[in-house]
Amino acid sequence: MTAFVPADEAAGWRAVAALYHRYFTGLILTVASRKGGADAGEWMFRIFRHQHHQKFLPGLEKLGLSGLPHAVACAGYHYLSNSVGGVQVEFMRESDTKAWVRFVPPRWVYDGVAICGVPTEVSRGMLRGWYAQNGISLKNPRLGFVCTAQTTDAQYGLAGYFREYDRDLSPEERLIFSPGEEPPPFDPDTALRLPEGSWPPERLAKANRNYSMEYIRTGLPRLAELFGPNDAAYLGNTAGRLVGLQHYQEIAGILGVTDRSPRGFADLMAAFITGQGDHAEVEADGEAVLVRQTGWRLMSDLGPLAPSVFDGWNGLWQGMLDVHDRFLVLEVLRRQDYGDPCTEWRIRRRPRRQ
Numbered sequence: 001m002t003a004f005v006p007a008d009e010a011a012g013w014r015a016v017a018a019l020y021h022r023y024f025t026g027l028i029l030t031v032a033s034r035k036g037g038a039d040a041g042e043w044m045f046r047i048f049r050h051q052h053h054q055k056f057l058p059g060l061e062k063l064g065l066s067g068l069p070h071a072v073a074c075a076g077y078h079y080l081s082n083s084v085g086g087v088q089v090e091f092m093r094e095s096d097t098k099a100w101v102r103f104v105p106p107r108w109v110y111d112g113v114a115i116c117g118v119p120t121e122v123s124r125g126m127l128r129g130w131y132a133q134n135g136i137s138l139k140n141p142r143l144g145f146v147c148t149a150q151t152t153d154a155q156y157g158l159a160g161y162f163r164e165y166d167r168d169l170s171p172e173e174r175l176i177f178s179p180g181e182e183p184p185p186f187d188p189d190t191a192l193r194l195p196e197g198s199w200p201p202e203r204l205a206k207a208n209r210n211y212s213m214e215y216i217r218t219g220l221p222r223l224a225e226l227f228g229p230n231d232a233a234y235l236g237n238t239a240g241r242l243v244g245l246q247h248y249q250e251i252a253g254i255l256g257v258t259d260r261s262p263r264g265f266a267d268l269m270a271a272f273i274t275g276q277g278d279h280a281e282v283e284a285d286g287e288a289v290l291v292r293q294t295g296w297r298l299m300s301d302l303g304p305l306a307p308s309v310f311d312g313w314n315g316l317w318q319g320m321l322d323v324h325d326r327f328l329v330l331e332v333l334r335r336q337d338y339g340d341p342c343t344e345w346r347i348r349r350r351p352r353r354q
Contacts, residue, residue: 012275041121048129085211236312244319
């Protein structure tokens with residue numbers, strides 16, 4: 001079997017960032033429409049609380065914010081980390097104890113007109129999961145977040161401020177809602193900046209890819225935790241198939257795939273696999289084609305995974321193949337989450353129904 005060497009490595013990074021971005025938005029809508037707003041909000045809470053514990057404190061160090069006052073450092077974290085991921089954010093420092101952040105529409109996480117189908121509980125779950133936890137992680141019981149606007153409520157974006165009070169906060173005071181307050185104007189010249197010279201273009205491109213990957217890495221396992229493996233497989237695979245159907249043309253265009261044969265789809269898969277940081281091989285198998293993936297960076301170091309994680313993710317390939325050529329079949333022969341040394345698919349043409 002021949003190792004796949006991409007013609008354009010950066011195109012692979014862009015394709016991964018684009019598809020996983022759409023997949024996360026699709027998962028939000030699938031959970032909200034199939035399970036309801038409350039369940040979607042709880043799922044979002046679990047995603048962002050998990051990410052907070054994994055990313056927040058190390059991220060303060062990486063972004064050069066650890067020496068700043070806590071309210072300023074927290075607003076700066078959301079400003080810089082989301083900017084690295086390609087999200088438009090504003091940062092306004094009022095004082096050492098009060099600093100604003102505003103996510104400017106169009107909102108990255110609620111892609112396109114999808115925002116019309118996102119219930120407000122989703123945004124509240126995100127805030128509960130991360131923003132309400134900042135003071136706890138910093139061991140500062142006086143730090144809280146005041147949300148002044150939510151895009152999902154048809155306001156001017158997601159906005160609010162971190163504030164350090166002169167007393168310890170009760171749990172319910174760590175996140176409060178105060179619609180009507182408005183942030184000061186944004187001045188990019190006075191906003192925080194990434195550490196000089198530490199974020200060249202290639203690193204930013206990879207960070208953009210990793211930003212999208214992280215939501216899938218966190219989101220699919222949380223589906224299994226919250227809904228059980230059977231419902232998680234249904235939700236993840238349904239969203240994956242729909243997103244694959246809708247965005248095949250975009251991903252094929254980024255990767256430069258025009259060949260609609262089994263080999264053409266194998267090359268698309270291999271280019272995407274290498275783009276997310278794994279090793280891919282492609283081999284002819286009679287009239288069929290085999291694709292092997294060694295490593296699964298998307299889910300690496302997470303320990304045992306529910307089968308629903310792979311089943312959901314694999315829906316992306318199934319949906320894309322239905323547009324590439326709906327008379328082709330994608331068969332899973334081996335799975336790394338089952339302990340196999342690689343994941344292997346066979347792409348073959350199925351007989352026409354009479």
